[in-house]
Amino acid sequence: MRKTRHILFFAACLLLACLPASARAQEGNGEIDATAIIFEHVADSYSWHIATWGDKNITLPLPVILYDRESGWHACLSSRFANGAHYAGFHIGDAGKIVRDTDGTRPLDLSVTKTVFALILNALLLVLLVLSCASRYRRPDAWRQPPHGLSTLLEPLVVLVNDEIAKPAVGEDWKRYSPYLLTVFFFILLNNLTGIIPFFPGGANVTGNIAVTATLAAGTFLAVNLTGSKHYWKEILWPDVPVFLKAVPLMPVIEIVGLLTKPFSLAIRLFANIFAGHAMLIGVICVIFVTAKMGAAISGSMTLVAVVLGVFMDCLELLVAFIQAYVFTMLSAVFIGISRQKE
Amino acid sequence: MDLLLPDTGLLLWMVLIFGIVFFLLAKFGFPVITRMVERRNAYIASSLQKAEEARAAVERLAQEQEELLENTRQQQGRLLREAAEAREKMLAAARKEAAEAEAHMLENARKEIAAEKEAALRDIRQQVSLLSLEIAGKLVSRQLSRDDEQLALLDRLMDEVETDRKS
Numbered sequence: 295m296r297k298t299r300h301i302l303f304f305a306a307c308l309l310l311a312c313l314p315a316s317a318r319a320q321e322g323n324g325e326i327d328a329t330a331i332i333f334e335h336v337a338d339s340y341s342w343h344i345a346t347w348g349d350k351n352i353t354l355p356l357p358v359i360l361y362d363r364e365s366g367w368h369a370c371l372s373s374r375f376a377n378g379a380h381y382a383g384f385h386i387g388d389a390g391k392i393v394r395d396t397d398g399t400r401p402l403d404l405s406v407t408k409t410v411f412a413l414i415l416n417a418l419l420l421v422l423l424v425l426s427c428a429s430r431y432r433r434p435d436a437w438r439q440p441p442h443g444l445s446t447l448l449e450p451l452v453v454l455v456n457d458e459i460a461k462p463a464v465g466e467d468w469k470r471y472s473p474y475l476l477t478v479f480f481f482i483l484l485n486n487l488t489g490i491i492p493f494f495p496g497g498a499n500v501t502g503n504i505a506v507t508a509t510l511a512a513g514t515f516l517a518v519n520l521t522g523s524k525h526y527w528k529e530i531l532w533p534d535v536p537v538f539l540k541a542v543p544l545m546p547v548i549e550i551v552g553l554l555t556k557p558f559s560l561a562i563r564l565f566a567n568i569f570a571g572h573a574m575l576i577g578v579i580c581v582i583f584v585t586a587k588m589g590a591a592i593s594g595s596m597t598l599v600a601v602v603l604g605v606f607m608d609c610l611e612l613l614v615a616f617i618q619a620y621v622f623t624m625l626s627a628v629f630i631g632i633s634r635q636k637e
Numbered sequence: 638m639d640l641l642l643p644d645t646g647l648l649l650w651m652v653l654i655f656g657i658v659f660f661l662l663a664k665f666g667f668p669v670i671t672r673m674v675e676r677r678n679a680y681i682a683s684s685l686q687k688a689e690e691a692r693a694a695v696e697r698l699a700q701e702q703e704e705l706l707e708n709t710r711q712q713q714g715r716l717l718r719e720a721a722e723a724r725e726k727m728l729a730a731a732r733k734e735a736a737e738a739e740a741h742m743l744e745n746a747r748k749e750i751a752a753e754k755e756a757a758l759r760d761i762r763q764q765v766s767l768l769s770l771e772i773a774g775k776l777v778s779r780q781l782s783r784d785d786e787q788l789a790l791l792d793r794l795m796d797e798v799e800t801d802r803k804s
Contacts, residue, residue, distance in 0.1 A: 338647060402645070402646070403645065404646045410650040410654075413650065417654045421662065421666075424662050424670075425661065431672075431673040436677075438677070452667065452671065456674070473659075473663035476671075503643075504640065504641055504643050505651055509651040513655065
């Protein structure tokens with residue numbers, strides 16, 4: 295009962311807080327382009343927009359690194375390109391990517407973009423977490439003590455991946471693959487979770503980017519196919535079907551396509567889930583601003599709906615963050631297990 | 638939309654970052670944790686087994702103790718019963734022996750008394766005879782002529798006296 299009252303009070307405060315926003319929306323020329331806001335957030339960018347305070351944008355400039363065959367290497371901060379500025383014969387094109395001034399084509403772009411920066415931060419955090427946890431376990435008497443501090447957080451997940459994924463799916467030599475599966479699991483989980491945090495340094499759409507998920511899927515592809523057994527390759531190249539199906543060669547082609555669709559589905563599944571989650575959340579929050587100039591009653595009630603829905607979506611995203619990390623790891627383990635079959 | 642086309646630069650960065658993370662964690666992170674967790678699980682399992690064994694041992698000891706106690710109690714009862722029986726037997730034997738001894742002593746005493754009495758009677762009879770002879774002598778000192786007749790008379794008188802007493 296008291297909790298309910300707290301929540302209602304909190305919602306009322308939020309309603310009051312959005313009154314100025316609604317006033318400003320009525321003052322300005324109005325139209326809020328929700329699609330643009332959503333895609334601006336989920337797409338990569340050269341700088342990290344942290345907040346807008348009044349009319350001022352607080353933005354973290356990030357390094358831009360370009361290589362052009364004619365003019366060589368270029369490195370600068372992304373603030374040089376702010377507001378459509380041109381620098382060293384390049385500018386940010388309509389698609390949001392740096393292009394040449396001359397013909398609008400792309401140079402080799404190795405910029406530390408928002409996604410790359412978030413990746414580096416999360417990777418550092420992950421390495422720090424796991425290695426500091428491992429350093430505790432390195433002590434000679436660690437196995438006599440219950441987990442403590444950080445290990446109480448990480449150990450159940452490690453045990454979960456080992457016992458529920460690696461052992462049943464991979465089979466007897468699970469220990470060989472458990473470091474890879476654990477790395478993938480924690481990498482995806484941490485990136486998913488930091489993506490849900492709405493403010494800097496979280497909120498970057500890392501695992502909702504196809505390049506990131508494709509790399510992870512490629513890792514699984516390599517793990518599956520580099521250590522595949524003889525039986526596994528025979529099943530692909532010379533399966534037990536009538537010879538005319540193999541001679542064409544219809545079946546091997548189908549099998550090889552199947553080989554590629556597995557990591558492809560892994561990449562698309564993770565990308566689509568996280569991407570959709572981010573898009574949905576921002577869409578729900580945009581409802582507040584889209585309805586802001588429709589009058590106090592509609593605006594207020596829609597704000598309440600958006601806040602309630604936003605809380606629900608956030609909880610759902612927490613669940614999805616874990617489930618997608620789990621599913622990716624489990625499917626990787628299953629594919630590895632299939633490729634390790636003897637007969 | 639180029640959402641589904643991976644960006645080259647990002648792809649390269651991701652490969653680099655993930656490669657480094659994988660190398661670090663797979664070499665220095667997770668194997669250590671996995672090994673320690675496995676070792677601890679083994680330790681816990683063995684500890685549980687040991688505890689179970691210890692519990693079983695304690696239970697067995699308690700049962701043995703119980704049995705021992707029960708045995709001791711039975712033995713104690715038997716010993717007490719035997720002791721009581723032995724005491725009874727001994728008492729009975731002693732009582733019987735005492736009774737026999739008493740009877741024997743009584744018999745002896747009676748025999749002795751009878752013998753004593755006989756001897757006393759004989760002695761008295763002799764004394765009386767001698768006394769009577771003396772008296773008779775004194776009487777006869779005046780009438781010696783009839784000596785034989787006197788002694789026969791005396792003897793006859795004594796017999797009479799004895800028959801009188803016996804009857």
